[in-house]
Structures are given as C-alpha cells and as structure tokens.
Amino acid sequence: MYNQGQKVVVVMWLYPFSEIYWGNFERQVKSRFQRMQQEQVVSRLFAKDYTLWKPSPEEITNRLGWLDSPEQMKKEIKTLKAFAEELQKEGFRVACLLGMGGSSLAPEMFSKVFGKTEGFLDLLVLDSTDPDWITYLENKLPCENTMFIVSTKSGTTAETLAFFRYFFHKLSQLKGKEAGRHFVAITDPGSPLEEIASRRLFRKTFLNNPDIGGRYSALSFFGLVPASLLGIDLGKLLDKAILMREFCSSDNSECNPAVVLATYLGELALLGRDKATFFFDPPSLSSFGDWIEQLIAESTGKEGKGILPVVTEKPLKPEDYGSDRTFIFIEDMESSLFRDFKEDLRRNGHPVLSLKIEDFYDVGGLFFVWEMAVALAGHILQINPFDQPNVESTKAFTRALISDYVKEGKLSQEKPLFEEDGVSVFGNWPGSNCKEVMRNFVKEVNTGGYIAVQAFMAPFENTKRELEEIALLLQKISKVAVTIGFGPRFLHSTGQLHKGDAGKGIFLQFLTENQNDMVIPELDTENCSSAVNRLTFSVLKKAQALGDREALREAGRKVLGIQLERAEDLLTVKEVLHALLAEGR
Numbered sequence: 001m002y003n004q005g006q007k008v009v010v011v012m013w014l015y016p017f018s019e020i021y022w023g024n025f026e027r028q029v030k031s032r033f034q035r036m037q038q039e040q041v042v043s044r045l046f047a048k049d050y051t052l053w054k055p056s057p058e059e060i061t062n063r064l065g066w067l068d069s070p071e072q073m074k075k076e077i078k079t080l081k082a083f084a085e086e087l088q089k090e091g092f093r094v095a096c097l098l099g100m101g102g103s104s105l106a107p108e109m110f111s112k113v114f115g116k117t118e119g120f121l122d123l124l125v126l127d128s129t130d131p132d133w134i135t136y137l138e139n140k141l142p143c144e145n146t147m148f149i150v151s152t153k154s155g156t157t158a159e160t161l162a163f164f165r166y167f168f169h170k171l172s173q174l175k176g177k178e179a180g181r182h183f184v185a186i187t188d189p190g191s192p193l194e195e196i197a198s199r200r201l202f203r204k205t206f207l208n209n210p211d212i213g214g215r216y217s218a219l220s221f222f223g224l225v226p227a228s229l230l231g232i233d234l235g236k237l238l239d240k241a242i243l244m245r246e247f248c249s250s251d252n253s254e255c256n257p258a259v260v261l262a263t264y265l266g267e268l269a270l271l272g273r274d275k276a277t278f279f280f281d282p283p284s285l286s287s288f289g290d291w292i293e294q295l296i297a298e299s300t301g302k303e304g305k306g307i308l309p310v311v312t313e314k315p316l317k318p319e320d321y322g323s324d325r326t327f328i329f330i331e332d333m334e335s336s337l338f339r340d341f342k343e344d345l346r347r348n349g350h351p352v353l354s355l356k357i358e359d360f361y362d363v364g365g366l367f368f369v370w371e372m373a374v375a376l377a378g379h380i381l382q383i384n385p386f387d388q389p390n391v392e393s394t395k396a397f398t399r400a401l402i403s404d405y406v407k408e409g410k411l412s413q414e415k416p417l418f419e420e421d422g423v424s425v426f427g428n429w430p431g432s433n434c435k436e437v438m439r440n441f442v443k444e445v446n447t448g449g450y451i452a453v454q455a456f457m458a459p460f461e462n463t464k465r466e467l468e469e470i471a472l473l474l475q476k477i478s479k480v481a482v483t484i485g486f487g488p489r490f491l492h493s494t495g496q497l498h499k500g501d502a503g504k505g506i507f508l509q510f511l512t513e514n515q516n517d518m519v520i521p522e523l524d525t526e527n528c529s530s531a532v533n534r535l536t537f538s539v540l541k542k543a544q545a546l547g548d549r550e551a552l553r554e555a556g557r558k559v560l561g562i563q564l565e566r567a568e569d570l571l572t573v574k575e576v577l578h579a580l581l582a583e584g585r
C-alpha cells in the first residue's frame with residue numbers, strides 16, 4: 001500500500017516534476033532494470049540487434065529506421081519549408097490528409113494540438129469510410145484551394161486509395177488535367193502509389209525511408225510534411241526528439257527514460273497489470289492518446305500477449321478499477337486537474353506515472369521515448385513489436401465479401417437474432433430481446449478482461465458522447481476496462497490486439513445505415529465494366545464491419561453485432577444498459 005514515508009514516489013528527470021509510483025512492484029522492477037543493464041539491451045537496440053526480439057531478422061532489421069529519423073529529417077527541413085511556402089503562395093488554404101493508422105494519427109495529433117499557424121494551411125484528416133462523414137468533411141473543404149495528401153507506406157491500403165480515387169475524380173471534373181497539382185504523395189520507394197503519383201502528375205512525391213514502419217513514422221515525412229504545412233517549427237520539434245534520443249542512449253536502466261517506461265509497460269503487464277490507462281490535460285493532448293493507442297496495441301497485441309491501451313475512459317473511483325491497471329498521465333506543467341485522483345489511485349495501490357511537459361513541442365521527445373519504450377516492452381514480452389500478423393485476416397474476409405458483392409449486387413450476411421426499436425441484433429447469443437442478450441453479453445467478460453466497443457459509424461461529436469456514455473455504463477456493470485474505437489480506423493490500431501492477444505476481450509460492434517452514399521470511382525474508365533455492381537463507401541464500410549466480425553470469430557472471440565438504422569438508435573442500447581445497471585444495485 002501507498003505510504004509516503006517509504007521510498008515510493010520517484011521524481012524523474014524525464015521531464016521536470018514527472019513522477020512515478022510503482023506500487024508493490026519495486027522488487028520486480030529493480031530486477032528487470034538490472035537484467036536489462038547486464039544484457040546491454042539499449043546498446044544492442046541502437047546497434048539494431050534483432051535478437052533482442054526474435055532469432056530471425058525478418059520484419060525487424062528493416063523496421064528500425066525511426067532510431068535515426070530525427071537526425072536525418074533535419075536535413076529535409078529546407079525542402080519541407082519550401083514546399084509549404086509554395087502552397088501558401090499559390091493560394092492553398094487547406095490540406096486534407098487521406099490515410100489510415102500510422103499514416104494519419106500523428107498528423108491528426110499535430111492538427112489538434114498545435115492547430116493552424118497564421119498564414120499557413122489548415123489540416124483535416126480523413127480516415128473513415130463512412131459516407132456521411134466523408135460528405136460532412138467534403139462540405140468543409142474549399143476544393144479549389146485544397147491540397148490532398150495521399151499518405152500510405154505500402155501504397156496499397158484500400159481505404160486510402162478509395163479516398164484518393166473519390167477526390168481525384170472530383171478534382172478532375174473541376175480542373176481537368178491539372179487535377180494532379182492538388183495532390184501530394186507520401187509513400188515508400190517503389191510502392192504502387194509512387195507509380196500512380198507519377199502517372200497522375202502529382203505536384204510532389206515524398207519517398208520515405210522504407211525502414212520505418214507506419215506506427216513509428218511520426219518523425220519522418222509521414223508526420224513532418226503535414227506538420228510543416230501547419231506551420232510547426234520542425235527544427236524545434238526534431239531537436240526535442242534528438243535530445244530525448246540522447247537521454248535514452250544509456251545502458252544505466254534507472255536513468256534511461258525509455259527503459260523506465262518500457263519496464264512500466266512490459267514488466268507490469270507480465271505481472272498482470274496489462275491495461276495501460278491514459279489521461280491527458282489539456283484535453284487536446286488526447287489526440288496524442290490516439291497515436292499512442294496504435295503504437296502500443298499494434299506493437300504488443302500478438303502471439304497471445306498484449307498491453308491494452310485505454311485512452312477514452314473518464315476517471316472513476318479507484319476502487320472501481322481492477323488490479324489489471326496501470327495509470328499514465330500526460331499533463332502540462334501547470335495542470336493540477338488530476339492531483340487528487342492520482343493520490344487516490346496510489347493510496348489504492350495502483351501504479352501511477354505522470355509525465356509533465358513544458359510546451360507542446362515536447363511531443364517531439366514524447367514520440368521518440370514512447371517508440372523506444374514500446375519497442376523495449378516488446379523485448380520484455382518477447383514478441384516482435386514491428387509486425388502486425390493479425391491485421392490481414394479482416395482484410396481477407398472483407399475482400400471476399402466485396403468480391404461477392406461485385407458479382408451478386410448484395411453483401412451476404414447472417415440473419416439477425418431479432419429486431420427491436422430500430423436495432424437488429426446479430427451473433428450466437430441466448431435471449432430474445434436486447435436486455436436479455438446484453439445481460440448475457442456482459443456476463444461473458446471475466447475479471448481482468450475488457451470490452452471493446454467498435455463503432456462503424458460517422459465519428460460525429462454527439463455520437464462520440466453517446467458511445468462514451470455506453471462505455472461508462474458497461475464499465476460500471478462489468479467492472480472491466482472498456483475501450484471505444486471507430487471503424488474502420490481502429491482496424492489499423494487496436495484491431496491487431498483484439499485478434500492477437502490472449503483473448504481477454506469481448507466485442508460490441510455497432511454498424512449504422514447511412515443517409516448518403518457515393519460510388520468509389522474507378523480512375524481508368526476503360527477498365528470499368530458496366531456489368532459489375534459498383535462499390536460504394538457504405539458497402540465498403542459494411543464489408544469491413546462484417547469482415548472484422550468474421551475475423552474475430554475465427555480467432556475465437558465473442559462478438560455481439562448491433563445494426564442501427566440511425567446513430568440516434570444508440571439510445572435504445574443506452575436505456576437497456578441503464579436498466580441492467582439498476583438491476584445490479
């Protein structure tokens with residue numbers, strides 16, 4: 001138990017006034033520190049020694065480019081600045097980034113945390129295939145003055161290419177052969193996008209270092225092109241990362257912030273604390289949470305292991321948390337919002353880590369230290385933190401559904417269990433109404449497990465709020481961690497962990513019908529046969545939801561599918577949960 005008289009709260013120099021409380025785990029932590037020091041884990045990481053993770057170098061040796069990226073990208077600042085100036089001069093006002101997962105989350109964080117600088121471009125990010133959301137975003141875009149950033153490492157990500165085709169078609173109608181001047185590509189050398197960009201006469205193509213994986217690419221062209229368009233001072237940002245790299249280069253474990261964080265994540269997960277629960281102040285930093293969620297979940301959730309990042313919960317009473325949690329606060333220096341909450345958590349024996357940042361440019365250092373920490377947590381868990389072996393299964397089911405759709409004109413789907421007030425319920429669940437099914441669903445989660453709410457819906461603010469309320473009700477009823485992810489975005493983040501971890505999760509999948517729908521245009525009209533059924537965004541979204549449902553089931557996971565006519569029908573689910581909560585009291 002917490003006792004201020006003992007040496008339990010360590011003030012770290014990671015950032016001034018940061019602090020860490022290990023709870024009852026100091027002994028194990030010390031021994032992990034010693035082991036990492038003896039094995040010279042840090043020196044071996046910088047020497048790119050793949051045996052830290054696996055006996056073979058595959059998808060490791062060619063994924064460590066992020067270690068040198070801050071230094072290398074300093075040489076590109078001039079080019080990036082010149083590009084931003086060129087766009088300003090030509091009257092571009094908005095940049096719209098089309099991308100998924102590692103190609104979109106850092107840019108979105110830059111946009112939400114830093115915002116637009118006077119005279120520079122605004123940045124919007126599209127990472128949803130929901131046609132209502134695309135229409136909403138499109139209506140905000142002054143297409144004539146918009147630069148589209150097509151951002152994909154592989155150059156093959158289905159969502160990104162569908163967004164590209166949609167907006168390229170639109171711009172071609174407006175600008176004819178000049179359409180390509182509104183597009184810039186960020187991709188790996190030799191990817192299919194590089195070829196598309198050259199054929200479609202894109203304004204520019206940034207070829208990234210191929211040795212950097214998606215979720216480790218914040219401080220490469222993937223993060224820095226959009227950051228420079230926003231007017232962020234790249235030199236300052238990268239210097240913070242370079243300084244952090246220096247702090248993180250020592251084999252002296254206790255003095256190495258990345259080793260301390262890795263131990264906090266990895267060692268405590270091995271000891272049963274495998275839910276890393278994040279809180280942010282100011283709230284705009286929660287977009288850093290979306291980035292870190294992908295980094296932790298996609299890197300560690302595999303081979304029957306994994307650390308679940310929880311980034312959307314509101315603070316609860318300390319006794320409402322299980323003994324499977326660690327807590328991480330990322331706050332600015334002045335923040336005292338969580339002071340009492342942290343104290344309560346420590347008093348209840350929960351490990352608590354608080355990182356204080358001085359200004360937003362400290363995210364440069366945060367990107368680096370978390371990338372290194374997660375890579376080292378992968379070493380502690382003995383997994384490869386750079387691959388994503390279970391992501392492909394959803395894609396395969398989705399492709400099969402789409403290919404049937406193109407032939408048959410409809411998506412094949414299981415029959416609902418029943419329909420009730422705008423809500424159709426799917427899955428192998430006992431019960432003949434929503435309340436019975438939901439009661440049985442919640443019973444399926446064990447202590448130490450989690451519930452993942454997956455919403456294939458447009459991410460409007462009011463929908464987010466409704467889902468947060470639903471998550472809170474589920475949390476109160478089940479007493480386990482509850483996460484929320486919008487689909488298809490989460491498929492490129494927590495989707496890996498959902499299928500690759502130890503199977504502790506149960507899944508509540510929402511899927512809405514849409515008000516709007518648009519065909520995803522083909523670019524080469526000569527390849528378009530009029531006999532096929534043309535794919536639309538709503539069909540793509542639905543195929544992704546149904547595909548993931550199948551992939552989860554194939555991995556032995558339990559899924560409750562709820563299809564809604566409109567987002568407002570979430571109310572039916574909320575009412576049922578309120579009733580269940582009242583029953584339990």
Ligand SMILES: O=P(O)(O)OC[C@H]1O[C@](O)(CO)[C@@H](O)[C@@H]1O
Pocket residue numbers: 100101102103151152153154155156157160214215298388391491492493
């Ligand atoms: O940059 P790409 O190749 O489009 O990939 C996007 C995302 O998809 C994944 O490959 C798999 O979900 C992520 O790891 C990656 O960040």
